[in-house]
Amino acid sequence: GAGVSQTPSNKVTEKGKYVELRCDPISGHTALYWYRQSLGQGPEFLIYFQGTGAADDSGLPNDRFFAVRPEGSVSTLKIQRTERGDSAVYLCASSRTSGEEDEQFFGPGTRLTVL
Amino acid sequence: AQSVTQPDIHITVSEGASLELRCNYSYGATPYLFWYVQSPGQGLQLLLKYFSGDTLVQGIKGFEAEFKRSQSSFNLRKPSVHWSDAAEYFCAVVISGGYNKLIFGAGTRLAVHP
Numbered sequence A: 001g002a003g004v005s006q007t008p009s010n011k012v013t014e015k016g017k018y019v020e021l022r023c024d025p026i027s028g029h030t031a032l033y034w035y036r037q038s039l040g041q042g043p044e045f046l047i048y049f050q051g052t053g054a055a056d057d058s059g060l061p062n063d064r065f066f067a068v069r070p071e072g073s074v075s076t077l078k079i080q081r082t083e084r085g086d087s088a089v090y091l092c093a094s095s096r097t098s099g100e101e102d103e104q105f106f107g108p109g110t111r112l113t114v115l
Numbered sequence B: 001a002q003s004v005t006q007p008d009i010h011i012t013v014s015e016g017a018s019l020e021l022r023c024n025y026s027y028g029a030t031p032y033l034f035w036y037v038q039s040p041g042q043g044l045q046l047l048l049k050y051f052s053g054d055t056l057v058q059g060i061k062g063f064e065a066e067f068k069r070s071q072s073s074f075n076l077r078k079p080s081v082h083w084s085d086a087a088e089y090f091c092a093v094v095i096s097g098g099y100n101k102l103i104f105g106a107g108t109r110l111a112v113h114p
Helices: none
Strands: A005-007 A010-013 A019-024 A031-037 A044-050 A053-056 A065-068 A075-079 A088-095 A110-114 B003-005 B010-014 B019-021 B024-026 B032-038 B045-050 B056-058 B064-068 B073-078 B087-094 B102-104 B108-113
Touching (some): A075 A088, B010 B019, B024 B073, B045 B064, B073 B087
Parallel strands (some): A010 A110
Antiparallel strands (some): A031 A044, A031 A088, A065 A075, B032 B087, B056 B064
C-alpha cells in the first residue's frame, strides 16, 4: 500500500509569509507525528496526534506553529509569520497505534526555505 | 534530560570492510532503542529496534546492533559494507511514556569507497 506522503516536497517562501505543510498518513494509522530536521541535525519532535487531538505539542517552538488533524487522518502543519530560522525539512510519520513498540513510518519530508 | 549522542559525524569505509557506528544514550531506565537510515531523497527507514530480551538484535540489510546497559550504548554494526549503504544513520530512543516520541541523535554520515 501507499506510504506516508507529504506535500509540497519543496516550499520556498519569503520572511513573514504564512505556509501550510500537508501530511497524508498511512490509511488506518491512528498516531501521527511531526518532526523538524535542520541542516546537519537529527529530526526533532514537534507534535503528536492520537486521532484528531494533539496529545503532545511540547515540541512546537512557539505560537507561530500550529497543527491540525480534523478528521483523524490528514494533518496540516501551519506556520505564521515565517522566519529564516524556520528553514528546515519537516517530516511527518504515522504508526498504527501510539504504542512504543509500533513502528513509525516516515514520509519523504517537505523542505521549507524562508528567504 | 534524555539525549542521544552519536560521536562520529562522518565515517568513510571501503566497500567490503566492516562497519561500526556508535550511539550512546542518557536515560535513567532502559529505553526503547532504534536505528534509522536516511538516503538522499528518501524518508527515514527503520533498520532495527531493541525493546527487551536478547541484547544483540538483527535488522534489515544485514545490520545488527548490540545493547550494552553498562556503557549506555547501542552500536550499529555490519560485517561487510556495500556501496549502497552510503547514507546518513540516526540512532533514536523512545522514553517509555505511553506513546512513541522519538529522540534522535545528530546522525552519522557514511561514505563508502569502491
